[in-house]
Amino acid sequence: MQNQIVTPGNVLGSDGSLSQHGYSTQAVLGFNRDGIKAPSHRIKEWDFYQVSNDHYCLQLTIGHVSYAGDVSVKLFEFETGKRFDFSNMLVLPFSGLNMPSSAEQGDLTYSKKGFHMQFQVIDGERRLICKSEGSSKSPTIDIDIRLTQPDRTSIVLATPFDDDKRFFYYNHKINCMPASGFARIGEKEYPFESDTAFGLLDWGRGVWPFSHEWFWGSGSGYVDGKRFGFNIGYGFGNTSAATENILFYDGTAHKLGHVYFDLQGSGGYMAPKVFTSDDGRFEMEFTPIYDRLTKTKLLIVDTQCHQIFGKFSGKAVLDDGKTIIVKDLVAFAEHAVNRW
Template sequence: MSNRITERGKLLDENGILKRAGWANAPLLEYNRSDIRASRFRIKEWDYYCILTETHGVAFTIADNGYMGLVAVTIFDFNNAREISNSIVLPFPMGSLNLPPSSEAGDVIFESEKLSLKYIHAEEARLIKIDYGNFFENENLSGSILLKQPDALESMVIATPFPKDRRAFYYNQKINCMAAEGELRLGSKTIAFSPDSAFGVLDWGRGVWTYSNTWYWGSASGKVEGKSFGFNIGYGFGDTSKASENMVFYEGKSHKLDRVEFHIPDDDFLKPWQFSSNDGRFTMDFVPILDRHSNANIIIVKSTQHQVFGKFSGTVRLDNGEDIVVKDFLGFAEKVYNRW
């Protein structure tokens, strides 16, 4: 049964065990690395931003996964179904990236000889600044993007345990529908983001993960008939019996869904997908454009990822019974297997 968290409090008890499993539309629970009673190798922390327009997009990752860290940037070209990526892998960061314990305060700054990537809090906004030397074919990537986050904008938050380990948990916030403004420069090419057509999502994750997991995640943000609309769907993040992360956002307000199932073709991720919910409030078809696929297998670490970008068409029912019909609404859905 779904459990909504409505009061602030500690995320973990004195034994490092999740105090309350549930969901909220704001980050009410206090996370601290010092409260964790599991191996530092099992702590996973990341801030991931994805910003999309109809023709292009960009994703930024800063992640501390215990024995491996990752700082990555990907540029998407939807007109040509193409993506280019570059990244830096960090051995054993073990908390040295100093990712903030809250999404509501604190900056994230990574600096190296080759790359400067900064996530900076501003008033009702988030600023991303990038300077990446020799990002692709000897061309540098630089620029900045401002994501507008009004104080009234609600988000999706879950706190979930893992059945196989009492000290494992996942604390996650997804902030959809942030209008984006700015530009990136890749060599002589300029990639522009306008707040009337570019929207971003933040995936803020902190937790202790078990070794082997498969998760499903989908996200989209934009406008429907001139009004802000988006959704977050997914499962596989531990035991979600009291805290599914399925939520719709309309004009800045959240509308909670129950269970959503991904129907993915067995033989080809670029064939059409379908999505359905047990409460009948979320029904979508999905036509893929681009499959951002990676497959890494390094001794004890394995990761197989299909992050598929495409167009959603279907119907979503809000809490008040109103149906929102979307057609060719840009977003992504993914299936990720990690042994980490």
């Protein structure tokens, strides 16, 4: 079953539970944060941007799990493994970050002690800015990147958790945004060009159980001169009403059912894997090239994530039956285990 949400309204009803379960390809529901009835320490909110090409990847995050938060810059090279990590861990931020109630409008800014990060949402594009004066332990940072949005096609998911009717996940992911600009870390500059680089937004708001596990994969690129992308995953609550699995091709969304993948399987995370869907419309071989392993421990937070970047090759079938042949598309699939 794939329930598409088409009726506008609030994300949350009067009892604090989701008013509708399912997916949409644009934001139909409005996130009414004041409708949350669960304890405030269970609220989690984040804006995560990723900008990448076939050689390196930049990640910018502003987010929190109520009693802990993170404002971070990560940049890593796939071939060499060279990696830069800057993270400003926040204690007890709760609602202090003033996270926007929509992924489609509202800027997000964090500034403190010689560090500035801002995510701007402009009609038809986004601008990602980060500047840091640096220190004896960290180099200067100068980032200015523009992401264009030729269309508003995306995947929006509203899913409940079975643990408590007041628990939910409202998520908006946007793929296939051509990226241009630069990330300068110390003396090293990493350029991004719109014909080879794409941006991704993972915008999440919700009330989560303390222990959780998910699998997520995402990719964007050009196939036969057209923008092509996918979002796959499971573990984000009860997805019986709709999965978040979807294809994007030339500005149009094509919904998928279940996609199965096991990153921990035979050979471990860096062994070749196979991705397959229950309807035969997403069949890919995956050859890993880099494991971005992250671990976080702060207060009672204990998280670990293997984000495996690699090359996807195979086929994707659109709603009209057209088959898209994919060859060596650099994208990622991840496995996260969280106690937060």
